[in-house]
Amino acid sequence: MNRRAHTIPLNTMASTFGTGIFLETASSRDVELHKPAAEAHRDDYHLFCIQDQGTTTFEIDFQRYEVVGAALMYIQPNQVHRVIGVEKANFRVLIISHDNLHPEILNTLQEIAPAKPLRLSQEAFSLVSESMSLCIKHFQRKQEKLYHIILRESCNALVALITSQYSALTKPTETLSRFDVITKTFKSILEKDFTLIKRPTDYARRLKVSTVYLNECVKKSTGQPVRYHIQQRIILEAKRLLYHSNKSVKEIAFELGYDDYPYFSRLFTKIVGMTALSFRKKNLD
Known part of the structure; x- marks a missing residue:
């Protein structure tokens, strides 16, 4: 199929x-x-x-x-x-x-x-x-x-x-803490630039805060550090392309901003628990 x-x-x-x-x-x-x-x-x-x-x-x-x-x-x-x-x-x-x-x-x-x-x-x-x-x-x-x-x-x-x-189901804006505001802004930038910006340091620079402080804000608001959110957004896009397109893993890695194809492959395996090709085969069988 x-x-x-x-x-x-x-x-x-x-x-x-x-x-x-x-x-x-x-x-x-x-x-x-x-x-x-x-x-x-x-x-x-x-x-x-x-x-x-x-x-x-x-x-x-x-x-x-x-x-x-x-x-x-x-x-x-x-x-x-x-x-x-x-x-x-x-x-x-x-x-x-x-x-x-x-x-x-x-x-x-x-x-x-x-x-x-x-x-x-x-x-x-x-x-x-x-x-x-x-x-x-x-x-x-x-x-x-x-x-x-x-x-x-x-x-x-x-x-x-x-x-x-x-x-109405979420926290009212007027009650958001400084941590929540920083986290929302980080997520907004992440959604736009996840294929271009991969390092927490670069997001912190965009937000004009230290990397340590950005990580503290995001972890306090979401329970997970900045790197986790970056990786999850990249992996979601990778899953979309693996399942819904016939692009090779190498093409997908390049589209997501990774010139180092082996590194991308290792990252996918680490996050998902299986190789990219195994994910494709499992979901198309």
Whole structure:
């Protein structure tokens, strides 16, 4: 069995939708007919889904989720995901590009990622549901003089509302300690530059703190040192490419910023407990 492409398929906002904001209502049948959804892929846009009823099973970065009944789902750009199955489900979906979201909302989305499916109280779900319905109505009224402004602002309000539901589960920003703030900033830089920056010292330099202090902050906030988070982010990307593409281990090492292929191989084996080729074979059998 070798259905893998040379790299992980990427759906882009421009080529898939031809616009920066897209909304739709869908059902189980629509998903079943949309075969690409069943193949592992990435998106370069933000995807928000409200499931009104039914059951959806899907996979995000090797985590399998079964969503039953009314729930929210958020898939961030570049997460590798696929739909495994749907049963009697109805959805409403918002797909929106980076540049159509307010910077404050983007920052908060980064803080809650990766986000698991979320069940809400009946009152909260009703509020989110009404907001989504309003956005869909705005999306359909293309004749409005200020159509793009109305659509963008209503969708930002919806995303802010959804994001607030996720944020309610985490520590409020105003109560974050200095350690937490440093750790959040470190993780933000890590997500952007993990293929370029590998050493804790270089992250500390970017944050204008000492390596010892950065390590103290991150370990106090997460229970794990800086190097652990760097390695885990690299290994996640390596697993994605090993499973979902047919690139060689050497190509993957180079893509992740390692000119020293043997070193990368040893690192993968140390972290995962098996060689990269063994991981590929185990997960494709």
